[in-house]
Amino acid sequence: MVPPGSRKTGRFGIPAGQSRAAGNQLLRFLPKAAIEFIAPHLERVALTRGQSLFEPGDDVTHAHFPLDGAVVALVLPMQDGRVIEAATIGREGAIGGIVSLGSKPAYARAAVQIPGEAMRVSVARLEAAKRAAPRAHDVLVRYADCLTAQVLQAVACAALHPLEARCARWLLMTHDRLQQTELPLTQEALAEMLGVARTYVTRIATELKSRGAISYSRGTIRILSRSQLEQTACECYVSVRQHFDRVLPGLYPRPEH
Numbered sequence: 001m002v003p004p005g006s007r008k009t010g011r012f013g014i015p016a017g018q019s020r021a022a023g024n025q026l027l028r029f030l031p032k033a034a035i036e037f038i039a040p041h042l043e044r045v046a047l048t049r050g051q052s053l054f055e056p057g058d059d060v061t062h063a064h065f066p067l068d069g070a071v072v073a074l075v076l077p078m079q080d081g082r083v084i085e086a087a088t089i090g091r092e093g094a095i096g097g098i099v100s101l102g103s104k105p106a107y108a109r110a111a112v113q114i115p116g117e118a119m120r121v122s123v124a125r126l127e128a129a130k131r132a133a134p135r136a137h138d139v140l141v142r143y144a145d146c147l148t149a150q151v152l153q154a155v156a157c158a159a160l161h162p163l164e165a166r167c168a169r170w171l172l173m174t175h176d177r178l179q180q181t182e183l184p185l186t187q188e189a190l191a192e193m194l195g196v197a198r199t200y201v202t203r204i205a206t207e208l209k210s211r212g213a214i215s216y217s218r219g220t221i222r223i224l225s226r227s228q229l230e231q232t233a234c235e236c237y238v239s240v241r242q243h244f245d246r247v248l249p250g251l252y253p254r255p256e257h
């Protein structure tokens with residue numbers, strides 16, 4: 001045990017006495033045997049805003065597990081240059097090579113939305129860990145089911161729900177993953193994620209601000225009232241969260257109020 005207040009850090013910069021998986025909930029959910037198997041091969045890497053972890057068609061060589069505060073979006077780039085977000089992944093999850101056997105080409109782009117750090121491990125090592133600890137395979141398949149739920153819900157949301165509700169939903173999802181009221185996010189980035197022109201997002205942001213839900217300044221959106229955002233968001237926010245809670249109870253970050 002590490003005495004309270006000790007800041008001694010381990011090999012990956014994580015306080016000694018904690019698991020190397022600290023900071024990523026999905027890693028915490030993996031059985032000890034799997035963590036021991038991959039721990040010597042885990043690398044701590046910086047994720048910079050806008051960085052692409054892989055592009056459509058790339059071989060996915062590594063699985064990335066975002067640590068506190070980092071958010072990566074799976075987006076579909078269109079031929080005209082527009083992109084649309086399919087899923088938001090933070091410390092509750094991982095990107096790349098979760099269920100596939102060996103390297104497989106990516107279908108989407110994994111773009112860093114909010115910078116931070118991640119632990120990464122080669123897909124080959126992760127595969128070996130699944131074979132060594134079958135329960136790790138079960139956890140990762142369950143996580144993949146949650147990720148699929150996010151993508152399916154995003155299809156319905158983009159087709160049927162008004163932009164204001166989608167915007168509120170996106171802010172709530174991001175707030176859950178950051179656990180801080182200030183989201184380092186421009187309105188341009190938000191517009192890109194929602195697949196709409198910046199002017200639409202500006203109008204929505206102004207409306208949310210007038211209701212006391214958010215405030216914003218250059219490059220930062222501050223959440224002032226989650227309950228306002230929850231009232232504005234569509235059912236998709238709660239549906240996905242509930243699915244996470246049923247499939248992997250305790251994985252999804254508890255919303256802060």
Ligand SMILES: [Zn+2]
Binds near residue numbers: 156157158165166234
């Ligand atoms: Zn929706």
